[in-house]
Each structure stands twice: as structure tokens, then as C-alpha cells.
Amino acid sequence: MNTLEKTKKKEVTKKAGKPIYLDYQATTPLDPSVLDAMMPFLTEKFGNPHSRNHAYGWEAEDAVEKARAEISALIGADPKEIIFTSGATESNNLAIKGVGRFYKDRKNHIITCATEHKCVLESCRNMGQEGCEVTYLHVTKNGLINLDQLRGAITDQTALVSIMGVNNEIGVIQPMAEIGAICRENGIFFHSDCAQAVGKIPLDVNEMNIDLMSISGHKIYGPKGVGALYVRRKPRVRLTPLFSGGGQERGMRSGTLPTPLCVGLGEACAIAGREMAQESERLHYLRDRLYKGIAEQLPEVYINGDLDHRIPGNLNISFAYVEGESLMMGIKNLCVSSGSACTSASLEPSYVLRALGVAEDLAHTSLRLGLGRFTTEQEVDAAVEEIVTQVKKLRELSPLWEMAQEGIDIASIEWAAH
Amino acid sequence: MSYSNKLLDHYDNPRNVGSMDKNDAQVGTGLVGAPACGDVMKLQIKVTPEGIIEDAKFKTFGCGSAIASSSLITEWVKGKTLDQASDIRNTEIAEHLALPPVKIHCSVLAEDAIKAAVEDYQTKHDEAADATDTTDAENAAKAEEVRSSTG
Numbered sequence: 075m076n077t078l079e080k081t082k083k084k085e086v087t088k089k090a091g092k093p094i095y096l097d098y099q100a101t102t103p104l105d106p107s108v109l110d111a112m113m114p115f116l117t118e119k120f121g122n123p124h125s126r127n128h129a130y131g132w133e134a135e136d137a138v139e140k141a142r143a144e145i146s147a148l149i150g151a152d153p154k155e156i157i158f159t160s161g162a163t164e165s166n167n168l169a170i171k172g173v174g175r176f177y178k179d180r181k182n183h184i185i186t187c188a189t190e191h192k193c194v195l196e197s198c199r200n201m202g203q204e205g206c207e208v209t210y211l212h213v214t215k216n217g218l219i220n221l222d223q224l225r226g227a228i229t230d231q232t233a234l235v236s237i238m239g240v241n242n243e244i245g246v247i248q249p250m251a252e253i254g255a256i257c258r259e260n261g262i263f264f265h266s267d268c269a270q271a272v273g274k275i276p277l278d279v280n281e282m283n284i285d286l287m288s289i290s291g292h293k294i295y296g297p298k299g300v301g302a303l304y305v306r307r308k309p310r311v312r313l314t315p316l317f318s319g320g321g322q323e324r325g326m327r328s329g330t331l332p333t334p335l336c337v338g339l340g341e342a343c344a345i346a347g348r349e350m351a352q353e354s355e356r357l358h359y360l361r362d363r364l365y366k367g368i369a370e371q372l373p374e375v376y377i378n379g380d381l382d383h384r385i386p387g388n389l390n391i392s393f394a395y396v397e398g399e400s401l402m403m404g405i406k407n408l409c410v411s412s413g414s415a416c417t418s419a420s421l422e423p424s425y426v427l428r429a430l431g432v433a434e435d436l437a438h439t440s441l442r443l444g445l446g447r448f449t450t451e452q453e454v455d456a457a458v459e460e461i462v463t464q465v466k467k468l469r470e471l472s473p474l475w476e477m478a479q480e481g482i483d484i485a486s487i488e489w490a491a492h
Numbered sequence: 493m494s495y496s497n498k499l500l501d502h503y504d505n506p507r508n509v510g511s512m513d514k515n516d517a518q519v520g521t522g523l524v525g526a527p528a529c530g531d532v533m534k535l536q537i538k539v540t541p542e543g544i545i546e547d548a549k550f551k552t553f554g555c556g557s558a559i560a561s562s563s564l565i566t567e568w569v570k571g572k573t574l575d576q577a578s579d580i581r582n583t584e585i586a587e588h589l590a591l592p593p594v595k596i597h598c599s600v601l602a603e604d605a606i607k608a609a610v611e612d613y614q615t616k617h618d619e620a621a622d623a624t625d626t627t628d629a630e631n632a633a634k635a636e637e638v639r640s641s642t643g
């Protein structure tokens with residue numbers, strides 16, 4: 075590499091003194107157009123959208139309704155079916171507890187899946203404490219649910235099935251249309267946490283028979299602090315609201331709408347709709363480049379989760395014999411996350427990876443790499459180099475790598491765990 | 493996780509990484525932890541016949557705190573007697589590296605590792621001592637036989 079190339083590379087790896095961001099599943103930066111759309115509502119157009127009697131209110135209301143239409147268009151819904159919330163966590167709580175509580179007297183069984191986001195699992199657990207029965211479906215080795223298992227779990231008491239569209243750790247896409255069809259056949263509401271799916275894969279609530287869908291602003295280059303819940307009107311889904319108040323959002327979610335955030339979410343959805351196809355292709359190319367670059371130089375790397383049914387921007391890999399947190403510390407110029415216990419406050423390895431049947435020691439070695447709209451090819455190449463270098467260095471430090479090289483079967487050793 | 497500079501230094505520049513021949517009579521090997529827990533430390537010491545640790549090497553599978561704790565302990569045990577090395581407390585390691593509370597167990601594992609290495613060395617030497625005693629006894633008996641047959 076000559077001096078010019080080296081300098082360029084240094085510039086790329088130190089963009090304005092900051093490391094390369096490869097954690098797009100954790101959050102995304104605001105798209106500049108989104109910020110432009112939001113600005114007037116953070117400055118002169120500050121009216122409360124529920125103020126019916128003056129121009130400040132009307133212009134805010136118009137902006138919110140425009141955003142509502144943009145969100146609904148992205149998922150094939152009607153604007154009247156979109157409720158704004160503070161984010162996907164609230165949407166998930168509202169969907170599960172709202173529907174659960176409303177229908178509890180007639181039907182009190184909820185089905186969900188072991189790899190759901192914590193807010194879904196906790197909401198279900200909470201409903202369990204309120205007297206509902208909850209079934210947690212297992213997933214196969216590639217992270218997908220087994221449709222036969224779902225059919226088998228359904229009873230005449232089942233009110234709701236909640237299965238996420240795309241998993242946040244492994245990026246795997248669940249068979250939503252098939253799940254929706256099964257639910258429709260059985261007269262059950264289908265809720266899908268689509269925080270990681272909206273704007274990344276084509277979604278249609280009617281084709282997929284989805285009755286409730288959670289949407290997150292900051293996962294699709296929109297602002298943090300806002301999300302939405304799609305609630306079907308035909309056939310009508312009823313729910314008990316979480317908040318008491320002025321009855322905004324058709325009585326389902328009281329509270330003044332944050333106009334700039336709603337506008338931001340709307341604009342983010344509009345952009346996502348336009349860019350999805352091309353962006354998908356580009357991210358696919360970058361992701362393949364990233365994976366090949368690593369796999370060609372390092373033996374014993376394993377992809378966690380199905381590679382085909384996966385959003386293009388996600389790569390979750392385990393590097394055998396190298397622990398995840400130590401690897402993350404080494405790749406100083408990259409921002410990623412890991413499924414290792416050391417990175418979680420509870421010292422438990424990722425429950426998603428464990429649900430896939432990934433052995434505990436491999437779960438500790440995993441890295442989640444998320445690519446997005448602003449990732450460049452140079453960044454991917456720099457990431458490959460950095461990761462490969464650090465993995466090699468840590469393998470030199472690893473007694474397990476040494477044993478593997480000597481041909482010792484590590485699984486056969488009796489460890490004196492403390 | 494924001495780590496102290498000392499910890500980061502041990503992570504970036506680990507001391508005494510490597511392996512010794514575990515069949516060498518002067519080497520004691522400690523292997524502690526478990527892959528399922530995300531922490532495995534291998535600590536080896538080379539001991540002089542006088543019982544002083546003249547060299548130490550380590551290899552660790554684990555987080556930054558685990559690597560730093562084991563690197564640090566290899567530095568500390570050099571030049572110490574076996575008893576002194578066994579007396580190192582995990583709290584000293586944790587304090588020196590300013591380990592966050594959730595990482596204290598890494599220092600405990602390092603303490604376990606050195607104790608295991610010392611124990612391994614001592615076990616090897618107890619066995620060797622027994623073998624030498626037997627050989628001495630046999631030689632003494634043979635000498636006695638020779639004396640009695642020639643005397």
C-alpha cells in the first residue's frame with residue numbers, strides 16, 4: 075500500500091475522529107432529509123396538533139396527518155390505522171397488554187417466540203402474571219419458527235400471536251405471510267414487532283394478514299423517541315389503552331403528539347419506501363464483501379442464523395476460540411456489538427443465540443455487524459482488515475485455539491468451572 | 493465498559509504470552525475456567541530447584557478484564573517463592589486494575605490459576621521425591637548386599 079492509499083485509509087477509518095459505525099441494528103443516524111423535514115416544527119411551527127382553533131394547531135395537525143399517511147403507505151395500511159407512540163417498546167406493550175387485557179375474559183392465551191425482543195417477552199410475562207396463559211415457541215437452528223409447532227400450540231383460547239418480523243440480533247426474517255394465514259384461519263390476532271423489518275423488506279398488512287404491527291423511528295433513519303402501532307380496523311382490533319388521558323389517537327393513546335418526531339418518522343418511511351430496493355441490493359453486496367473478506371482469511375468462523383432469510387444489512391458471526399468482548403476492545407476503530415456474556419450486565423450470553431442452539435462457548439465469541447445506508451465499501455474493507463488482525467492476535471493469546479491446533483477435542487475436557 | 497489505563501495497557505501489550513512445555517519437571521501448569529462461562533486461563537510457571545518462580549507464561553480466552561488479570565499476575569509472580577505466589581489475593585489484582593464490580597470474578601480466576609499452577613508443580617515434585625526416595629532405598633539395599641557378600 076503506498077502512502078496516498080495509507081492516508082486515505084486513515085481518513086476513512088477516522089471519519090471526523092470517530093470510529094466506523096457498524097451497529098445499524100442498535101440505532102441509525104438521522105437521514106439529512108428527515109432532519110430538514112423536522113426543522114420547521116422544532117422552530118416556528120410549534121403548534122399543538124390538537125389545537126383545533128388556530129393556524130398554529132392546523133398546520134401541526136396537517137403535518138402529523140401527512141406523516142401518518144406516509145407511514146401507512148409503507149406497510150399497505152390505511153392512515154386511520156396508524157397510532158403514534160414513543161417507540162416500538164411502547165407499541166409492543168400496547169399491542170400485547172392492550173389486546174390481552176381487552177379480550178382476557180373470553181380468550182386468555184398468548185403465543186409468542188423465544189427470540190423476541192425483551193419488551194415483548196416481558197409484556198407477555200406480565201400478562202402471564204395477570205392470569206393469561208403464555209406459550210413461548212422454540213426456533214429451529216436457523217432462527218425461524220416451525221409453523222407446525224405454531225399450529226399445534228393454538229387452542230380455542232388463543233387471543234393473540236406475537237412474532238417479530240425481523241430479529242434484532244441475527245436479522246432473520248420470519249415467515250410472516252404464513253403465520254398470518256394460520257392466525258386468520260383460526261380467528262386469532264397476529265401482532266408483529268417489525269421494528270427491524272419496516273423499510274428494509276416489503277411489508278403489506280393485508281397480504282400478510284397482520285393485525286397489529288410495531289414500528290420504530292430510530293431503526294429507519296428517523297428520530298429517537300417516536301414509533302407507531304398499526305391497529306387493523308377491518309376486522310376491528312380493540313385494545314385497552316395503557317395511558318389514561320385526553321383520548322388522543324382514537325382513544326388508544328392519550329398524550330399530545332410530538333409533531334417534529336411524527337414528521338420525522340413519516341419522512342423516514344417515505345424515504346425508505348423509495349430507497350428500499352436499491353438499498354437492499356447495495357447492502358447485500360457490502361455484506362457479502364464483509365463476510366467473504368473475513369471467511370477467506372480466518373478459519374472457524376460461523377454465521378449465526380439463516381443466511382437466506384435475513385435482512386441484507388446484518389451479519390452475526392462467531393469466531394471460535396476468541397471471546398467477544400475482548401475482540402470488541404481490540405477493534406478500536408469499529409463500532410459493533412456482541413452476544414457475549416461479558417457485554418451484558420447479567421453475564422448471561424445472548425438468549426437469542428442460545429435459543430438457536432448455539433453452544434455457550436460459541437455464543438461468547440459472537441459479533442453482530444450491522445451495515446446501513448451510510449456504510450461505504452472502504453469502511454467494509456477497513457473493517458475486514460481490523461477484524462482479521464485482532465482475531466489472529468487474540469487466537470495467539472487463546473489456550474483454546476492452542477488446544478485446537480494440537481488436535482485436542484475441547485468438548486471432551488472436564489472443565490473445573492467456578 | 494470504560495476500563496482503567498492500566499487494564500487497557502495489559503490488554504494492548506499483554507506480558508508473558510506463550511506456553512511452556514508442561515512435561516518439563518520445572519514447570520507447573522494451571523488451567524482454570526470453562527469455555528461455557530466465557531473464561532479460560534492457562535497459567536504456567538517455571539520454578540528453580542530452590543523454589544523461586546523464574547518465569548511465567550499465560551494464555552487466556554476471555555474478556556479484557558480476564559486477559560489483563562492473567563497478564564498482571566504473570567508479572568507479579570516472577571521472582572517470588574511458591575508460597576508468596578499462592579498468597580496473591582484477587583482483591584489486589586482487582587484494585588490494581590480498578591476492575592468494575594461486574595468483572596471481579598476475572599481476578600478470582602487469576603488467583604485460582606496461580607494456585608493451580610503452584611499445586612501442579614508441587615504435585616509433580618512430591619511424585620518425583622517419592623520416586624527418588626525409592627531409588628535411594630534400592631541403592632542402599634544393593635550396597636548393603638554387596639558389603640555383606642564381600643565383607
